Amino acid sequence: MKTTYIRLSFVSAILFGIYSCKKGEAIESISETSNYSNEISADSISSVATMSVKDKQFIKTANVDMEVKDVYDATISIEKSVQELGGFVTHSNLQSRVISEDTYNTSDENAVMVKKYQTENSMQVRVPTANLGELLSFVNNKKLFLNSRIINAEDVTSNIKYAELEGKRIKKTSENIAELKTTKDKVRMSDENMSENNSQQLANLNVTDKLKYSTVDILIKEPKLRIAEIAVANSTNVDNKYKFNFFYSAKNAFVEGFYLIQRIIVGLISIWPVIIIFALGFYFYRKNQSNKKLKIKTTDHSAS
Structure with missing residues (x-):
C-alpha cells in the first residue's frame, strides 16, 4: 500500500x-x-510611408485628421519633431472656434463673459521622405482618436525617365538651331527652345524637391469644448445709468424749443412778399364784404 x-x-x-x-x-x-x-x-503605422521598391521612385504625401488632448501642446510637439527630423513647417493655422458666448452680471459694476469654444489647428509640414514614417509614428502617439489617415505613394519613375528624354531632345534641338543661319526665325526658335528648356528644368526641380521632402497635411482638434471665463464690466448697468437724465433732457428741450421759435420767425421773414400779398388780399376781401353789407342796408332804408 x-x-x-x-x-x-x-x-x-x-x-x-x-x-x-x-x-x-x-x-x-x-x-x-x-x-x-x-x-x-x-x-x-508607416508601412506605406517607408515603402521602398528597387528601381522605383515615389513621391509620398500624407493627410492626418485626428483629435488630441491639447491642440496647442500637440502643435508645439509636432513642430519641434519636424525640425528635429530635418523638415520645416509651411503652414499652421491655430484658431479657436467660438460655439457660444454669454455674459452674466455679478454686481452693479462687474460681469463674467463665458465662452464655449473648440480649438483646432490646420498644419502643413514638409519632412525628408526618409523620415516620413518616423514623423507619422510620432504624430500617431499624440492622438486620442484618429478620424482618418491617408498616405499616398505616387510612382513617378516613368515621369522622371520621360523628363530625361525631353532634356536630351531639347539639347539636340538647341544644337540643330545653332547650325542654322542667323535670321528672325532662328532667333524665335532659339527663344522658344530656351523657354521650353527653362520650363523643363523647373519641372525637374519640383519633382526632385517632392522626392526629397514629403508633404504632410495635419488637422488636429480637441474632442470636447473648452470654457473661458473672462471678467468684464457690467455694460447693462452702465447703459441704464446713462440711458435717460430728466434735467439734462428738459434743458435741451427748452433750448431746442427756443431755437424752433427762431427758425419759425426766420422762415416767416424769408417769405415776407407772400405774407404781404396775402395780407393785402385779405384786406380787400374784408373791405369788399363791408361795402356789400353797406349797400344792402341803404337799400332796405330806401324801401322803407
Missing part, C-alpha cells in the same frame, strides 16, 4: 512538471505573439 502511494505521488509529480512546462511554453508563446502583434501594429 505504501509502495502504491509512492508510485502515485511520483507519477503526479511528473504530470505536474509536464503541465507546468507546457503552461510556461504556452505563456511564452502568447507573450511572443503579443509582442509580434505590437510590432506589426507599430510597423503598420
